[in-house]
Amino acid sequence: MIRLHDICKSYHTSQGRHEVLKNVNVTVERGQKVGILGRNGAGKSTMIRLLSGAERPTSGSIERTMSVSWPLAFGGAFQNTLTGYDNLRFVCRIYGIDPTDKVEYVQEFSELGSYLREPLRIYSSGMRARLAFALSMLVEFDCFLIDEIVSVGDARFHEKCQRELFEKRADRALIIVSHDMGYVREHCSKLCVLSQGNLSSFDDADEAYEFYHRAIHLQ
Amino acid sequence: MNAPSPAAPSIIEALRIQGRVIYALMMREVITRYGRHNIGFLWLFVEPMLFTLAVTLLWAGLKLNHVSALPITAFAVTGYSSILLWRNMPGRLIGSVQPNLALMYHRQVKVIDVFVARLLIEFMGATISFIALTIIFATFDWMSLPEDLLKVIEGWLMLTWFGCALAILLGALAEDYEVIEKLWHPFAYIIMPLSGAGFIVDTLPKEGQDAILWLPMINGVEYLREGFFGSVIVSHYDMAYMAEANLVLTVLGLAKMLKISREVIPE
Numbered sequence: 001m002i003r004l005h006d007i008c009k010s011y012h013t014s015q016g017r018h019e020v021l022k023n024v025n026v027t028v029e030r031g032q033k034v035g036i037l038g039r040n041g042a043g044k045s046t047m048i049r050l051l052s053g054a055e056r057p058t059s060g061s062i063e064r065t066m067s068v069s070w071p072l073a074f075g076g077a078f079q080n081t082l083t084g085y086d087n088l089r090f091v092c093r094i095y096g097i098d099p100t101d102k103v104e105y106v107q108e109f110s111e112l113g114s115y116l117r118e119p120l121r122i123y124s125s126g127m128r129a130r131l132a133f134a135l136s137m138l139v140e141f142d143c144f145l146i147d148e149i150v151s152v153g154d155a156r157f158h159e160k161c162q163r164e165l166f167e168k169r170a171d172r173a174l175i176i177v178s179h180d181m182g183y184v185r186e187h188c189s190k191l192c193v194l195s196q197g198n199l200s201s202f203d204d205a206d207e208a209y210e211f212y213h214r215a216i217h218l219q
Numbered sequence: 220m221n222a223p224s225p226a227a228p229s230i231i232e233a234l235r236i237q238g239r240v241i242y243a244l245m246m247r248e249v250i251t252r253y254g255r256h257n258i259g260f261l262w263l264f265v266e267p268m269l270f271t272l273a274v275t276l277l278w279a280g281l282k283l284n285h286v287s288a289l290p291i292t293a294f295a296v297t298g299y300s301s302i303l304l305w306r307n308m309p310g311r312l313i314g315s316v317q318p319n320l321a322l323m324y325h326r327q328v329k330v331i332d333v334f335v336a337r338l339l340i341e342f343m344g345a346t347i348s349f350i351a352l353t354i355i356f357a358t359f360d361w362m363s364l365p366e367d368l369l370k371v372i373e374g375w376l377m378l379t380w381f382g383c384a385l386a387i388l389l390g391a392l393a394e395d396y397e398v399i400e401k402l403w404h405p406f407a408y409i410i411m412p413l414s415g416a417g418f419i420v421d422t423l424p425k426e427g428q429d430a431i432l433w434l435p436m437i438n439g440v441e442y443l444r445e446g447f448f449g450s451v452i453v454s455h456y457d458m459a460y461m462a463e464a465n466l467v468l469t470v471l472g473l474a475k476m477l478k479i480s481r482e483v484i485p486e
Contacts, residue, residue: 049484049485054485055484056481076324076485077322078321079251082251090246093239093240093243094240094325096235
């Protein structure tokens, strides 16, 4: 279980304090699939960094009784000047995994071929997404945090994610952050909408959609 | 399989994780800094060795012997190695958070791990270089081995502590104040001749001695040289003062570092 309790998060900007999240409360149970919808800049990525523990809230508390992945996002979590292989070793080292038998899996899953030995900065965004996803599959987390990454990528990548994440790891919890209603609706049983710093939870997808739709057009 | 433990780990488990993270960050630093080409990670100590060697040859060539009765080689090796030890540490920590922000997406990677990894690399480089040069020069009879090894080690560790504490403070301040990075270079440059590497305190007039010993690192260098040359020189130092100064820097540095690590935003 992960429980966010009265989470507030604000950042210093040149225009003063900017409050991104206001008193957010949410609980994610083991095995639950949660989708968080929000417009660009609504605070989705902040939310996911807080859930992962990479960033700390300004106030409020977070309780975690299951292991949570790092946020699977486009840019983050890897060193651009290092090769895919070196990043693989880095991830294995910090999570205490033996990398020797993992190289083949990552190479195959990510379809990077000889590019695995090239620095990440020359990768396309598709290549990055595939590497990021493959690396996150090396650690058996109880809960995966996904920041848009899966909703992009081509059909083949979708099929692989479908198999690895939603079929092989169907028992794990998932928190997917997206602005794409369709994708979230397809995979999640619980939906949340992030709007103006407030998080509203819905068990019914239509209600969530209605609310999200209104939130988009109100602003 | 590789299921990471969920909630708060025990202290032993936490230390194990931190050890793994620091090791991983050190490898990442060494690979990005030196690459896998030519001599690779050997640059870690070959670089400071070349520096010290160049300075030693320069000083020997300029016949800087007039500053003391000490053999010039040993004088240069002890002096310049000490400078490299404490002066490179702040330089490596200032601006070290930014290039590692992406890695902080992993919850267990914190600012302190980045700092410790870089400090360990600097310490290893300077130490191996110091030992290797001493042994090499001793084999050629250009200098003799230290009289009191334990004292040399103590002096070296005190200088390391000073370097680490100063580095953590400046590295943490630099995250909030860009001006630190701009000021550090001229400051390091000005303070270098004052750091006790190129002279021994005993050659100064009494007032000068008292004034210069306010600089913590001079105490360490003098102590280290006493261990190296023993009775040949008269050393001036107050190691209790140096420890106090180091402690103040350490407390300030850690406090500032904890503050920035609460505010850091992984990118």
